[in-house]
Each structure stands twice: as structure tokens, then as C-alpha cells.
Amino acid sequence: FSQDYWKKNKLIIQELLGLNPKLIQDEFDFGSYSYVNYPLIREKNKDLKMAEMPQLEGITPLKLDINIEANPNELYQYVIDLSLRLEWNPGLEDFKYDPKLINNTSSSHTCVINGKDVEVKTIFANTTTEELIYIEETFDVPLLDSVITLFRIMEEENGSKIEVEAYLKADNFLGKILSPFIKIPLKKNIQASLMTLKENMEES
Secondary structure, three states: OEHHHHHHHHHHHHHHHOOOOEEEEEEEOOEEEEEEEOOOOOHHHHHHHHOOOOOOOOOOOEEEEEEEOOOHHHHHHHHHOHHHHHHHOOOOOEEEOOOOOOOOOOOEEEEEEOOEEEEEEEEEEEOOOOOEEEEEEEOOOOOOOEEEEEEEEEEEOOEEEEEEEEEEEOOOHHHHHHHHHHHHHHHHHHHHHHHHHHHHHHHO
16 A cells, blocks of 8 residues: 555455555665555455364364374374275265365365265364364264364474373253264264274374
8 A cells, every 4th residue: 555545545444354554665776765555464364363272162073082103293294184984084985175265264175984974064174282182073973963073282202292182062852862872973083083093194
């Protein structure tokens, strides 16, 4: 924006963009020129900033963990990379996603399990703390409203530790009663995925 345009429309621009402007004066071939510079913000970063940790109080999760000899950041990138999902999830028959889109909060993909499409949505990601956290919510699960799966990756002396917590959400009576039994096959699937993840990362 030119300086004159900025003076006339300052409040409107600030409200629309929600950014802190920077007034810059440069020398060009045609002389000195003052202008206001706005940094560009990628939509995906905006989404990540706005994402909030889901409320999981009152739900007893299924917990599993494994140590992997791999760099925490590399392990995290492997987990969130949708193009690699089939490589470490042996329980999946197929995996559908849009390769043109970045995996980000509110993005969704489809897992094919036992011949059925299951919608999965990314709902949280945090890489700003010592713990790298990635959370997905799976819908279309029989008897349940959804399953929230949390991946927590921490640095260990010989690499990384990844913890998986699966929260089964059920508002109906039958779902609440049968949740402990649903956790049995779910536990086997997560264990198989973690073992495959460990093998893949330590072989690379």
C-alpha cells in the first residue's frame, strides 16, 4: 500500500487483515518512496494458531506407547504425512486423501476398514512445546459418536517415545456399555501400527 492510501484506509485495512503494519521507506530509481508492508499469513498457519486442544475430561482413554530410535521431528513428520499412512497402518485396506492439500487442522481423509469408508478429521496439532502432539477424530464408528486419537511424541535418550491415547466418545447407552469391548480390537490395531511404525523408522 502507498503511504497516502494507508493514511486514508488505515482502520479498514487493520480490521480486515488483523496484522501489524510496517512503514518502510526505500530508494528506487525514480526516487524515495514510502509504503506500508504487510507480511503474508498462510491460511494453514492461521488455522493451527486458532486450533484448541479438545476437551477430553471424563473419558478414560486406551493408552499405548513405544520407544523408537528416531529423531522426534522426523517421527512426527512421518506420522502426519498422509502419503505414508498406509505404510504403517496394516489394518487399513485403503486410504483416500487429496494429495494437493496440506494435512492441517479441519482437513479430512478417508480410511477404508473392512470394506467401509471411515471419515477421519485432523483436529489439533502442536509443535511449539517439548511434546509434539497430533490429534485426529474418527467418525462412522459403529455404536460410537467418534474416536479421538492423540499422538504425543517426546525426545528420549536413544531417540523418541510415542504415546497413543484413544478416546471413545459415546452418548448412547449401548455405546457406553460396549466401549470396553470395542477397545479390545482397537488395541490390537494400534499395537500393530506402532510396531510397523517402529520398524519403518529404524530401518530408514
